[in-house]
Amino acid sequence: MALPAFVWFVLFGIVPLLGVVALSFTTWNGIGEIVPSGLTSWKATLQDPGLPHALWVTFLIMALSWAVQTPMSILLGVFLATSKRYREFLAVLYFIPLLLSSAAIAITYKALLDPSFGLGSGLGVEWLNQDWLGNGTLAMGVLIFIVSWQFIPFHTLIYQGAVRQIPTSMYEASQIDGAGRVRQFFSITLPQLKYTIITSSTLMVVGSLTFFDLIYVLTAGGPGDATRALALLMYQQGFQANLMGPASAIAVILVLVGLGLSLLLRRLGGRGNESQLEGA
């Protein structure tokens, strides 16, 4: 009974994964014949100065968006975990950005931040009225902001669910010992959220490798190459420059980075899937 799902996933998931490794040792222009070419594509990719830059951009997006999203999501998640009507209402509204496609979000922000027709010029607010997507540093800032706007709601939800699973008895016990809210947060809530933080961070970090549609529509990697992350570089090499070999090599790097990061995070989390309710 597991067979249909397995066969289907192998066909379009595992076979392509092996295929991309194989294709990285060929030169293929996307239409014509596929010719094995040894390490030519890998050499071209590794010597391309665009690669270290794309790796740097990817790392920057990953690190900055993690640093913004994690504390915000934990704070909001902890706050929303207490059952109160209006907090449930807030949680409903928070979820809305997750419903929008990255394309819709990118288009909205592009219009909103437009230097001549956007919010800044319309309101006449000096600092808002900048060429947000025309300056490398600003564009990166905008990208981090939009990513956070889109995904903090999701991680807030994860934390909200996790906080609700922390036994109330722990808080009651600490209260008898005279611990305040702040103390409780650092001594109970945060340690109890350890595995959730690992899960959420893994999703964030590995997810940030795959930001493609947002960047593609928002900046197309620009200005210059300021926001050209790995996934976008791969698309441009493969489907715009018709260099499928080097593009496949980039895809392999993408997989390796993702795998390495998730293993690293699992290592950080210590013992795999043990109960979060330890000490309850």
Added chain:
Amino acid sequence: MATITKHRPTPTVSGTHGGARKRSRIAQLNWLGGSLSWIWLVIVMLPIYWIVITSFKTQDTYFITNPLAPPSDFSFANYKTVVESDVARYFMNSVIVTAGAVVPAVVVSFMAAYAIVRGVGSRTLRLMNGVFVMGLAIPLQAVIIPVYLIIIRLQMYDTLAAIILPSIAFAIPLSVLVLSNFIRDVPKELFESMRMDGASEWGTMWRLAFPLTRPALVTVTIYNALGIWNGFLLPLVLTQNPDNRTIPLALADFSGQFGVNVPAIAASVTLTTLPIVLLYAIGRRQLLSGLTAGFSK
């Protein structure tokens, strides 16, 4: 995973002294979290509010009015422009792709999840489960080039099926994970009594496990529908003709086509987001509880 609500702290549980004291302290110290959450609400809603009100403005008034003020007279002209620009076809394409991928994906994932939970001892099943777990870590971007090659070889390039086939595959790993977590919570006694009654494994799966798994099935259905409806990379790479494109790509095209006609762009974003918001409104509770339980476990 369905037990999540049981763990909710219930302040009313003991209406005693301690409970009251706790509540007053929360009231004193929670102003920080409270104000943060309202500020965040403004940040979240502002772009959405802006895009909706802008969609009702005319292009002339858009440039002269306060961008955050609601339109003085609501105009549906932008919606008319968008509807007349073939949006119906993109819409239908998105419906076909989403339904065509989600239904088979959920059905095969359910069958796989059931088999994995029920056949604990089997090495083959453990291997298959291992492949699905590994699959969670494979990003679509990484395999898009070989998928493109496969679709070309299947002579399906530039068809809706080209989007559907890989969409099904990439919906499977997470669906199997969520569904098998859920089926695991079904009491063993139920399966046993079904067997005593002479039901086949096939019958048990559809008549016992399927109805019991409904909440999780709804969760994965909505979650996958969301992802596929909003999918961008597959239609971008696997189709070419505007006739075979879906809404996210059409949006990107619109925004080029309408240029500085921001109200028309706003109307196209609003209109194409509406169905998914409706779907969310219908299945919200289930989606949220399924998601939180699935990831915090």
